Amino acid sequence: AQSVTQLGSHVSVSEGALVLLRCNYSSSVPPYLFWYVQYPNQGLQLLLKYTSAATLVKGINGFEAEFKKSETSFHLTKPSAHMSDAAEYFCAVRLNAGNMLTFGGGTRLMVKP
Amino acid sequence: DSGVTQTPKHLITATGQRVTLRCSPRSGDLSVYWYQQSLDQGLQFLIHYYNGEERAKGNILERFSAQQFPDLHSELNLSSLELGDSALYFCASSVNSGDQETQYFGPGTRLLVL
Numbered sequence: 001a002q003s004v005t006q007l008g009s010h011v012s013v014s015e016g017a018l019v020l021l022r023c024n025y026s027s028s029v030p031p032y033l034f035w036y037v038q039y040p041n042q043g044l045q046l047l048l049k050y051t052s053a054a055t056l057v058k059g060i061n062g063f064e065a066e067f068k069k070s071e072t073s074f075h076l077t078k079p080s081a082h083m084s085d086a087a088e089y090f091c092a093v094r095l096n097a098g099n100m101l102t103f104g105g106g107t108r109l110m111v112k113p
Numbered sequence: 114d115s116g117v118t119q120t121p122k123h124l125i126t127a128t129g130q131r132v133t134l135r136c137s138p139r140s141g142d143l144s145v146y147w148y149q150q151s152l153d154q155g156l157q158f159l160i161h162y163y164n165g166e167e168r169a170k171g172n173i174l175e176r177f178s179a180q181q182f183p184d185l186h187s188e189l190n191l192s193s194l195e196l197g198d199s200a201l202y203f204c205a206s207s208v209n210s211g212d213q214e215t216q217y218f219g220p221g222t223r224l225l226v227l
Contacts, residue, residue, distance in 0.1 A: 036218070043115065043203060044218040051213060090156065094214075100146055100158035100171060101205075101216060 002027040002093045006104035014112045019078040021107045023065075023091030026072060033074040034092040034101065035065055044090065050074060061085070086111045116140065117206050117219035125225045131192040134222045138185055138206030144168075145187040146207075146216060147179055151200035162187055194226045 007022040025031055032051050036044040048059025055067045065076045074091060088108045092101040116139035126132055138145050147159040149172075158171035162181035173179075176194075181187040191198060201223050205216035 032214075034215075043117075043220040044205075045115070046215060046217070049215060100161055100169060101148075102158070103156035105155050 002031060002095055002102050004091050004093050004102055004104035006089075006091050006107050008107055009105060010108045010110065012110040012112060013081045015083055016080050019063075019076070019081045019085065019109065021076040021089050021091075021109065023074045023076065023104060024072055025074060025091075025093045027093060027095065029095060030069075032094045033065075033067060034094070035059065035063070035074075035076050036090045036092060038088045038090065038106075040087070047076070047089070081109075081111045083111050083113065085109060115217040115219065117204060117217055119202075119204055119219035119222050121222060122220065123223050123225075125227065126194060127227055128194055128196060130194050130226075131190065132194065132224065134189040134191070134202055134204075134224075136187045136189070136204035136206075136219060138187070138204075139217055142206035142208050142217075143185065144207045144216075145181055145185070146205045147173075147187070147189050148203045148205065148218075149200050150203060150221070151197075154200075156203075159189070191224070196226050199224055199226045 003026045005024045034049045035047040048057045050067045058064045063078045090106045091104040118137045120135045143164045145162045150156045159173040160179045161169040179189045201221045203221045205218045207216045
């Protein structure tokens with residue numbers, strides 16, 4: 001069985017500061033990993049995904065994530081936060097194609113002016 | 114816009130009632146997944162259909178059922194509703210294209226049971 005842990009249910013950064021959202025996973029087999037973003041009153045939008053190609057994955061809106069097998073981590077980063085980045089971010093793992101996603105508890109990112 | 118549509122957007126009903134949530138997947142997608150998002154349970158997988166057949170079940174209550182029709186749209190039926198069923202219900206669709214499979218989510222249906 002797979003599981004996902006997101007450290008920090010709330011993260012607050014200043015505009016222009018580095019964004020770091022943490023995600024650790026457990027899986028019995030090499031997983032596929034995803035980050036989704038949920039803006040208020042909206043659905044989930046895919047930010048980026050890791051599917052065993054490059055370990056550093058670039059996504060939309062300037063976000064990227066690095067898969068570190070030794071640390072079982074897939075942390076999400078962005079060099080400079082914008083006010084528009086304020087949202088809830090979910091890390092998810094999937095074992096194989098055609099399988100469901102298992103989500104972490106989510107991290108709400110707040111960006112201060 | 115992900116291309117996945119869900120109706121209705123909001124639903125308010127009373128305990129004991131039955132509701133049907135509808136999902137239309139992206140054009141060409143054969144898989145539909147249903148998820149429930151609640152404050153206490155987070156985002157949880159409910160059920161997966163592929164080309165009309167049930168493929169996997171997650172934490173779905175016996176009071177809940179789903180089906181996928183020949184035109185590939187799906188419906189999630191919730192019956193004997195309880196206060197705790199109040200949640201945001203998402204569907205997602207994918208083409209099942211191997212390693213590159215990505216689930217695209219609809220905007221959700223917000224259910225409030227009073």
